[in-house]
Amino acid sequence: MTPFKKNILKGRTALVTGGGSGIGKEIAVTLGRHGAGIVIAGRQQKRLEAACLEFDSQDIECLPIPADVRDPDQVETVVSGALNHFGRLDIVVNNAAGNFPALLDGISYNGFKSIVDIDLIGTFNVTKAAFNGYLKANGGCIVNISAPFEHWGVSYQAHVAAAKSGVDSLTRTCAVEWGPLGIRVNSVAPGAIAGTEGVRRFETAVGRGGKQVTGTARDVANAVLFLVSDGAAFINGICMRVDGGSGIDLMKIDTSR
Ligand code: NAP
Ligand code: COA
Numbered sequence: 001m002t003p004f005k006k007n008i009l010k011g012r013t014a015l016v017t018g019g020g021s022g023i024g025k026e027i028a029v030t031l032g033r034h035g036a037g038i039v040i041a042g043r044q045q046k047r048l049e050a051a052c053l054e055f056d057s058q059d060i061e062c063l064p065i066p067a068d069v070r071d072p073d074q075v076e077t078v079v080s081g082a083l084n085h086f087g088r089l090d091i092v093v094n095n096a097a098g099n100f101p102a103l104l105d106g107i108s109y110n111g112f113k114s115i116v117d118i119d120l121i122g123t124f125n126v127t128k129a130a131f132n133g134y135l136k137a138n139g140g141c142i143v144n145i146s147a148p149f150e151h152w153g154v155s156y157q158a159h160v161a162a163a164k165s166g167v168d169s170l171t172r173t174c175a176v177e178w179g180p181l182g183i184r185v186n187s188v189a190p191g192a193i194a195g196t197e198g199v200r201r202f203e204t205a206v207g208r209g210g211k212q213v214t215g216t217a218r219d220v221a222n223a224v225l226f227l228v229s230d231g232a233a234f235i236n237g238i239c240m241r242v243d244g245g246s247g248i249d250l251m252k253i254d255t256s257r
Contacts, residue, residue, distance in 0.1 A: 010035030013086040018096030020047040026217035032060030069122030101205040119163035139182030148247030175237030191243025
């Protein structure tokens with residue numbers, strides 16, 4: 001069941017990086033179920049192919065393109081592959097990311113750099129390639145998946161919080177520079193999402209915190225679908241938290257009765 005009308009993205013093409021697993025896979029299938037042709041990119045070809053097989057069984061046309069978002073040449077191949085296959089690229093979702101929970105003194109120089117390279121520079125690489133290859137001339141939408149960390153000190157997540165804050169900043173600059181070209185750019189910041197690699201890693205390393213507010217990948221996918229739909233035509237440059245309010249809950253006291 002979907003709260004949106006079917007086929008609201010009919011005729012459009014969407015690229016979802018990291019679309020072979022977790023939240024990205026749910027975003028890809030959700031955009032596909034609403035009519036978009038789908039391109040998914042990630043490093044593991046088998047994972048991408050398995051996801052596309054699942055999408056095929058739901059009559060979603062899906063193209064898997066292996067690529068590391070850190071490599072501009074590979075990213076350009078993704079954009080040209082999408083255009084060769086579908087002839088257009090209306091929607092880009094920068095979802096690919098890396099994360100390992102570690103306190104600052106447990107993050108090596110290369111560990112910090114790896115996360116910034118994937119999350120922030122990877123987002124820039126894909127955004128720039130899509131802009132040059134299609135969006136500049138045709139308009140479209142970009143959604144960057146960030147995290148609700150921007151205004152906080154975030155233990156065990158120094159590298160991710162820095163990278164995702166950079167992503168939110170990039171979102172705003174793209175929005176103001178490219179809005180006049182008919183390109184809307186927004187972020188979605190998920191809270192803890194059940195059943196994902198991100199939460200599994202965190203709980204394995206750190207355990208469960210006190211008050212838990214957990215959403216689903218579907219919650220995130222629906223927010224992305226809204227932002228890329230015509231219903232969000234005047235929404236540009238925002239960061240939409242999809243976290244049940246946990247990102248603004250400073251006291252984290254369980255007030256349920
Ligand atoms: P996930 O399943 O591990 O998804 C990450 C995806 O990114 C994978 O499909 C991975 O595929 C791809 N990827 C990683 N490095 C890449 C690279 N260098 N180049 C290309 N693709 C790469 O994790 P997830 O939990 O669903 O996270 C998805 C997004 O949500 C991330 O942006 C994350 O920061 C964000 N987020 C998650 C949570 C949460 O609760 N899980 C909370 C806040 C934000 P390959 O390994 O095949 O490359
Ligand atoms: N604690 C501390 N440092 C860690 C670590 C951990 N749990 N995991 C990796 N690192 C460090 C490595 O030691 C290395 O630093 P070094 O060269 O100084 O030793 C650096 O991070 C890079 O690791 P490497 O495995 O070479 O990088 P990669 O580019 O192959 O992979 C990661 C990137 C580390 C983010 C990897 O976990 C990954 O690919 N993740 C994708 C999936 C994911 O993170 N999902 C959750 C998204 S929310």
